[in-house]
Amino acid sequence: MNIIFLGAPGAGKGTQAEIVSRRFGIPTLSTGVILRDAIKKETVMGTVASGYVASGKLVPDDIVIGIIRDRLQDCDCKDGFILDGFPRTVPQAQALEDMDVKIDAVINIEVPDKSIVTRMSGRRACPSCGATYHIKYKPSADSIHCDNCNGELTVRHDDQPEVVLDRLMTYHEQTAPLIGYYESRGKLKTVIGQAEVGDTTDLTFKALEEFKFPEKKD
Numbered sequence: 001m002n003i004i005f006l007g008a009p010g011a012g013k014g015t016q017a018e019i020v021s022r023r024f025g026i027p028t029l030s031t032g033v034i035l036r037d038a039i040k041k042e043t044v045m046g047t048v049a050s051g052y053v054a055s056g057k058l059v060p061d062d063i064v065i066g067i068i069r070d071r072l073q074d075c076d077c078k079d080g081f082i083l084d085g086f087p088r089t090v091p092q093a094q095a096l097e098d099m100d101v102k103i104d105a106v107i108n109i110e111v112p113d114k115s116i117v118t119r120m121s122g123r124r125a126c127p128s129c130g131a132t133y134h135i136k137y138k139p140s141a142d143s144i145h146c147d148n149c150n151g152e153l154t155v156r157h158d159d160q161p162e163v164v165l166d167r168l169m170t171y172h173e174q175t176a177p178l179i180g181y182y183e184s185r186g187k188l189k190t191v192i193g194q195a196e197v198g199d200t201t202d203l204t205f206k207a208l209e210e211f212k213f214p215e216k217k218d
């Protein structure tokens with residue numbers, strides 16, 4: 001099955017995508033993670049993307065579409081995948097259709113802007129492996145180091161409150177129209193993001209069950 005997680009930055013789509021990915025044994029493709037990795041490695045793409053990411057603006061469509069087009073060729077995507085943070089604009093969604101990528105389900109995680117700003121202030125990230133945590137909702141074992149690689153957790157530059165407000169504005173202007181786009185195709189279910197991660201997960205799986213996925217053929 002091919003699933004998209006939609007939602008404002010900080011709504012919890014990355015966390016839910018990871019959980020669903022583990023449960024279904026399919027990979028999560030996160031454009032944010034791929035872009036941050038390219039920025040860290042100072043690749044040509046990373047250098048172009050860095051200014052956009054740092055200011056909370058969207059990286060140009062052709063770059064992110066290229067990332068996803070390449071990544072979808074990898075063999076781990078053949079039994080399904082989860083898209084986290086892509087598409088973020090209507091042209092990106094249209095590009096997926098042009099690639100003949102069939103989307104089975106779109107889960108839209110809805111959280112009010114006010115709660116997003118509060119949540120983002122508690123977000124922590126591992127600069128080494130990209131894992132994300134939250135000081136209250138999803139702390140690492142010692143709240144300081146990454147559980148995966150022991151890297152020291154930091155606040156991402158684009159999680160600073162002033163950048164978060166820009167990211168939210170970008171979300172409402174450019175990404176929120178995708179809700180109507182997928183609703184009109186009968187693909188979208190909205191999950192109200194809860195204070196507890198586990199409660200949002202329960203609602204996410206309930207929403208996914210409402211999509212009748214074809215049985216997996218072995």
Ligand code: AMP
Pocket residue numbers: 009031032033035052053054056057058059060061064084085086087088089092158167
């Ligand atoms: P995220 O980790 O998904 O919140 O993404 C972090 C940043 O990467 C965003 O604020 C954008 O600057 C950039 N980005 C990630 N995904 C996309 C996308 N699909 N289109 C354009 N820019 C993106």
